[in-house]
Amino acid sequence: MAVEILKEKYRNKVGEVVLGATSDQGGTRSHTITVGGEEALPFLHFEGEIPNRPVLVLEVWDIVPTEWNPCFEKHYGDVWSDPAAWARKCVEEFGAEMIQIRLKSADPDLGDSSPEDCAAIVKKVLGAVGVPLIIVGCGKPEKDNLIYNPIAEAAAGENLLLGVAELENYKAVTSACMANQHNIIAQSPIDINICKQLNILIAEMSTAMANRIIVDPTIAALGYGIEYSYSIMERARNGALQGDKMLAMPMIGNVGLEAWRAKEANSPTEDEPGWGEQEERGLLWETTTAMAYLQSGIDILVMRHPEALKVIKSSIDDLMKDNS
Amino acid sequence: MIIIGERINGMFKDIAQAIKDQNPAAVQEWARKQEHNGAHYLDINVGPSSATPIEAMKWLVEVTQEVSDLPLCLDSTKYDAIEAGLKLCKRPAMINSVPAEMAKMERVFAMAAEYGAEVVALAMNEEGIPKDADSRIALAAELVATADAFGIAPDMLYIDPLVLPCNVAQDHGPEVMRTLREIKLISDPAPKTVIGLSNVSQGTKNRELINRTFAVMAMANGLDAGIVDANDDELMAAIASARIILNMDIYCDSYVNVFIQRNR
Numbered sequence: 001m002a003v004e005i006l007k008e009k010y011r012n013k014v015g016e017v018v019l020g021a022t023s024d025q026g027g028t029r030s031h032t033i034t035v036g037g038e039e040a041l042p043f044l045h046f047e048g049e050i051p052n053r054p055v056l057v058l059e060v061w062d063i064v065p066t067e068w069n070p071c072f073e074k075h076y077g078d079v080w081s082d083p084a085a086w087a088r089k090c091v092e093e094f095g096a097e098m099i100q101i102r103l104k105s106a107d108p109d110l111g112d113s114s115p116e117d118c119a120a121i122v123k124k125v126l127g128a129v130g131v132p133l134i135i136v137g138c139g140k141p142e143k144d145n146l147i148y149n150p151i152a153e154a155a156a157g158e159n160l161l162l163g164v165a166e167l168e169n170y171k172a173v174t175s176a177c178m179a180n181q182h183n184i185i186a187q188s189p190i191d192i193n194i195c196k197q198l199n200i201l202i203a204e205m206s207t208a209m210a211n212r213i214i215v216d217p218t219i220a221a222l223g224y225g226i227e228y229s230y231s232i233m234e235r236a237r238n239g240a241l242q243g244d245k246m247l248a249m250p251m252i253g254n255v256g257l258e259a260w261r262a263k264e265a266n267s268p269t270e271d272e273p274g275w276g277e278q279e280e281r282g283l284l285w286e287t288t289t290a291m292a293y294l295q296s297g298i299d300i301l302v303m304r305h306p307e308a309l310k311v312i313k314s315s316i317d318d319l320m321k322d323n324s
Numbered sequence: 325m326i327i328i329g330e331r332i333n334g335m336f337k338d339i340a341q342a343i344k345d346q347n348p349a350a351v352q353e354w355a356r357k358q359e360h361n362g363a364h365y366l367d368i369n370v371g372p373s374s375a376t377p378i379e380a381m382k383w384l385v386e387v388t389q390e391v392s393d394l395p396l397c398l399d400s401t402k403y404d405a406i407e408a409g410l411k412l413c414k415r416p417a418m419i420n421s422v423p424a425e426m427a428k429m430e431r432v433f434a435m436a437a438e439y440g441a442e443v444v445a446l447a448m449n450e451e452g453i454p455k456d457a458d459s460r461i462a463l464a465a466e467l468v469a470t471a472d473a474f475g476i477a478p479d480m481l482y483i484d485p486l487v488l489p490c491n492v493a494q495d496h497g498p499e500v501m502r503t504l505r506e507i508k509l510i511s512d513p514a515p516k517t518v519i520g521l522s523n524v525s526q527g528t529k530n531r532e533l534i535n536r537t538f539a540v541m542a543m544a545n546g547l548d549a550g551i552v553d554a555n556d557d558e559l560m561a562a563i564a565s566a567r568i569i570l571n572m573d574i575y576c577d578s579y580v581n582v583f584i585q586r587n588r
Contacts, residue, residue, distance in 0.1 A: 196576035239574045246582055247574065 007047050010241040013039040014248050014299075015211055016052070017183055019098070019161050020132025026157035030130030033098060035214070035299040036250035041237065042297050046324035053320055054294060056309050057134060057302045058096035059256055060086045062105045062113075062121050068304075069266050071279040075306055083121055084128035091129045094306035095313065100134040101125055106147050107138035115147040119154035126158060134161040134252075134302070136185065141169040148176035156180045161214060161252075161300075163187065167198050171205070178206045185252060187216040190225070192232050192239075192247075199246045214300065219253035221262045222289045229253075233296040253293050256304025259286035283308045291315060325539070325563050326365065326549035328397050328418070329358030330522065332388060334371015334380070343370060343380050348387035355392040362584040363554040365418060366392060368409065369399035381405040385412045397444070397551070403431050410439040420444040420551075421484065424463040426470075433474035443471070444482045444518055447503065453486045455495075457502040460485050464507050468515055478511040482518035482549055489526040490534060497524075497538075504545040516548040521559075536562040543570065560584055 016037040021027025033055055039048025062083045065072070075094075079085040083101060090096040101122060105113040113121075122135055135151055137144030149172070152162060163185025165173045170186070177184045186202055188195035195217055203210035217236065219229040233251060240248035259265055265282035267275065275281055286308040290301050294315065303309045331354045334340045342350040355366055366388060370380035377400060385396060389412070397418040398409040406419055421444035422432035436443045445467040447453075447460040454460050464483045471481055485503035488496045500519075508514040519542055525534040536559045539550060543566045552559060564583035567573045573583065 193575045200578045
């Protein structure tokens with residue numbers, strides 16, 4: 001007698017969010033990217049439809065990233081003083097499906113560039129690549145709140161993913177997104193309660209924004225609390241599938257940023273000869289971190305090392321094969 | 325907990341009048357209000373005094389469905405009226421109710437199978453409401469077995485252990501709690517459980533307090549559904565809180581609003 005596979009039936013699915021807009025839709029992107037829409041836990045194609053692949057993004061800074069590990073210089077050194085050229089290289093040479101611009105230059109301690117300068121950088125990158133863009137501020141809310149609106153206006157129609165909104169500071173970025181129809185990153189500090197509450201607060205400002213939220217649950221690298229963020233994401237996704245609409249949003253994670261903070265990724269080969277060659281070790285650290293998050297239901301992975309991106313891309317190819 | 329809104333019932337004067345005048349205003353207002361406040365199902369009962377229950381049921385079903393997409397719970401002792409209503413329901417409905425009496429079970433379960441309806445099944449028979457948990461569970465098992473013979477899965481049944489007012493039958497309280505727990509052991513999948521909440525407080529002076537205390541205690545004992553006043557905000561808040569304590573919903577600061585609004 002054939003064994004019947006026990007299949008879970010879920011009541012709800014993750015919402016779909018479209019990023020970018022083509023010229024027909026009022027933007028200038030060559031195509032759009034849809035994320036979310038999962039009807040089952042990650043890659044369990046036999047339990048429900050997984051309509052969209054997780055998206056691989058490379059991060060681009062608008063200043064030379066001197067704090068990055070020196071091993072990145074050979075990949076990005078020729079372009080990293082020009083965000084537009086850097087973005088183009090990521091897309092054309094390394095196969096990035098989206099670009100995340102981190103507007104580091106806005107940081108009052110790192111150049112304090114004006115909101116208009118930030119908007120101009122975004123426009124320049126929009127002109128250089130055809131993929132949809134993710135734009136995040138410098139990480140200092142008092143300054144970031146000043147740049148969201150000019151950027152949102154300058155890129156009106158482009159259907160950006162803009163961030164980040166936090167529980168204590170979500171109104172400026174939400175209203176910038178509302179007014180110019182962009183999508184928003186809602187970031188919570190590895191805390192599912194705050195994650196849900198922040199989604200509710202954004203939805204209360206505008207019900208239309210509820211369908212434009214990408215959740216950033218804040219992820220940790222392998223060895224630095226990956227199991228905490230993994231279990232938060234797993235719980236959020238289970239909640240979403242069981243009917244919790246305020247958790248049924250696609251998720252994003254800064255995999256590259258976190259992995260390349262780890263000592264294990266950065267220690268020079270000569271300091272830790274037993275650990276193997278540094279760059280390979282670092283990209284494996286990033287790859288392993290990304291692999292774990294793919295299994296937690298992540299929809300957008302912001303990567304840093306081009307080789308790590310390549311490995312994860314081929315893993316996603318395998319995971320997206322129908323197993324029903 | 326699945327909330328079955330109790331308010332569209334001919335026992336209430338405004339609904340009785342609406343049926344008499346064929347004026348849907350009051351019925352539709354209550355349908356909207358209950359849905360707005362978090363009901364999952366709307367109970368439809370023509371009331372005891374209706375001279376033409378079949379016609380009244382059809383009318384109530386129609387006017388309710390004009391303003392609400394919620395599934396209906398057709399509540400009558402007259403099965404011809406329920407069947408007339410079932411024919412008009414746009415979504416699979418619930419039949420409320422059948423006791424563990426063979427002739428009635430045969431009539432109701434055949435009808436439930438035909439229309440794909442869920443059934444509220446009462447843990448009582450010709451001899452009335454049992455005094456203890458064991459007799460209630462025996463009747464529940466009889467209901468599950470009979471339903472199964474008609475091809476109705478146990479989880480299509482909502483067993484009502486029947487609670488009596490706490491001011492006259494105080495000793496029933498713990499028996500009902502035990503019944504709720506043990507009903508879950510009858511079959512796999514287990515039948516669901518339901519309670520007509522307002523019964524427990526009939527004739528008392530603290531009706532709302534007793535209702536919501538009973539609701540959360542019953543939930544802790546596994547209750548799945550309640551026929552309740554969905555417009556009792558304190559009750560709905562207590563149910564939302566019990567769901568948090570029982571880890572049925574993920575906490576956030578706005579959890580009460582989330583629970584009430586999740587249907588909208």
